Amino acid sequence: MVVDIMHMRLGRKTGPKPKFTAEQVIDAVLRIGLDKFTMSQVARAVGVGAPSLYRLYNSRDDLVAACLEEIARRRPWVSPQVPWPDMLREWSRYCWELCEAFPGFALTLYTYPFPQVNFMKSVPSIVEDFTAAGLSKDIVLFALDFIGDTAITIHLGVSAYRAGPDDHERRDLIQRNLEISNQQLDTDLSALLYSPDIYRDLVEPKIEFIIAALQAGIRPPAHGFGQLT
Structure with missing residues (x-):
């Protein structure tokens, strides 16, 4: 009996079945932004009180994990069946488009502990895609991580220069600092920051x-991240 009571206290809240679905909750989070949502905002979006969400999720972090898993399910990697250099180009584009499709995704990847565990189910098949395309097995994870990080961190940096249509204060700050940077660097960064194809x-x-470095035979140290044995 004592064990049962402790379990009830530590686990999700008991009571009547919620009148909303996990999909509705996740959709609300993804609309608000994976990096900035609050449980209260999500609850209002689905028309319930915040405590009701805890019948499905133990914490905000638990909900973030569920959203990451759902993103992996909704936007799975699909092999383009091309040589590995072209496949790495597609991998880069895939990572970029995930960031574009899901606001706050890039920042969450760098603030949520071990977010990759929510994508692990697909890792073996992704690795197999790249090795089948000719990428050396001993560096495949390193290459995927390196190129993915490059695309995601650039998106994260660019996001700092994006402001909503009503965020006039943010727009003024961006413009003011852009002008100062242009003077300091003696160049015009506007073409890059506001490029139609960033x-x-x-x-x-x-x-x-x-990719050119990998094609030239340059390899990471043997103890580097992602080495397969």
């Missing part, structure tokens, strides 16, 4: 450099 202008050159 991925092409900011991400692709770095990805091409990484």
Whole structure:
């Protein structure tokens, strides 16, 4: 009896079945932004009180994990069946598009502990896709991580220069600091920051450099991240 009572206290709240679904909750989080939502905001979005959410999720972090798993389910990696250099280009684009599709995704990847565990189910098949395309097995995870990080961190940086249509204070700050930076660097960064194709202008050159290095036979140290044995 004591064990049962302790379990009830530590686990999710008991009571009547919630009148909303996990999908509705996750949809609300993804609309608000994975990096900035509060449980109260989500509850209002689905029309319930905040305590009701804890019948499905033990904490905000628990809900973030559920959202990451749902993102992996909704936008799975699909192999383009091309040679590994082209496949790495597609991997970069895939990572970028995840960040574009789900506001706050990039920041969450760098603030939530071990977010990759929510994508682990697909890792073996992804690795197999790349090794089948000719990428050396001993560096496949390193290459995926390196290129994914490049695309995601650039997106994270660019996001700092984006402001909502009603966020006039933020827009003024961006413009003011842009003008100062242009003077300091004796150049105009506007073309890059406000490019109609930021991925092409900011991400692709770095990805091409990484791929060229791999094609030239440059390899990470044997003890580097992602080595497969």
